[in-house]
Amino acid sequence: MKLDLREIASNVGKSYNYEIREECAESEDLRCTKPIVGSINFTNTGNLIVARGKLETEIELECSRCLEKLTIPVNVKIDEQLPIPVFQTAFVEQEDVDEEEEEPLFRDNVFDLSEYIRQVVLVEVPIQPLCSDTCKGLCPTCGTNLNQGLCNCPVDVEASPFAALASMLEEEDTEEKE
Numbered sequence: 001m002k003l004d005l006r007e008i009a010s011n012v013g014k015s016y017n018y019e020i021r022e023e024c025a026e027s028e029d030l031r032c033t034k035p036i037v038g039s040i041n042f043t044n045t046g047n048l049i050v051a052r053g054k055l056e057t058e059i060e061l062e063c064s065r066c067l068e069k070l071t072i073p074v075n076v077k078i079d080e081q082l083p084i085p086v087f088q089t090a091f092v093e094q095e096d097v098d099e100e101e102e103e104p105l106f107r108d109n110v111f112d113l114s115e116y117i118r119q120v121v122l123v124e125v126p127i128q129p130l131c132s133d134t135c136k137g138l139c140p141t142c143g144t145n146l147n148q149g150l151c152n153c154p155v156d157v158e159a160s161p162f163a164a165l166a167s168m169l170e171e172e173d174t175e176e177k178e
């Protein structure tokens with residue numbers, strides 16, 4: 001969704017509420033399991049449009065230990081300032097505008113809400129998501145998901161630091177052979 005804020009940009013003090021309801025754009029780095037809902041208010045404060053609001057959704061991730069799918073709720077507070085291009089009128093040739101100076105999400109008084117949402121939700125994605133703080137992960141030897149039950153591998157591997165070291169060295173050996 002791209003919002004045309006031209007009318008707000010040209011009227012100091014003018015304010016506009018927008019109810020957010022978007023399907024998540026599926027991409028490699030982001031998968032939502034719920035629509036993105038929320039609200040955002042745009043207010044012209046003079047030389048800025050202040051955007052405030054909130055949105056929420058739920059995203060699907062993979063546990064970094066056991067690789068099972070998990071969903072986490074995402075709540076984002078929106079607090080942005082969009083500079084109003086002062087000399088930008090219908091009569092100004094757009095070629096004259098310094099492209100690099102422009103805010104890419106807010107161009108020609110049009111706010112790219114979908115792209116903005118994608119970016120703020122992405123920021124909320126944890127680097128190492130966990131299905132649970134107590135996730136036991138996968139057995140390093142056989143790959144069994146240890147949350148679902150024990151495997152037949154020796155259980156004292158973690159108990160003894162020497163055994164753990166030995167298994168680490170073993171892993172390195174197999175990696176080198178590959």
Ligand SMILES: [Zn+2]
Nearest residue numbers: 063066131135
């Ligand atoms: Zn897990």
Ligand SMILES: [Zn+2]
Nearest residue numbers: 139142151153
């Ligand atoms: Zn195992």
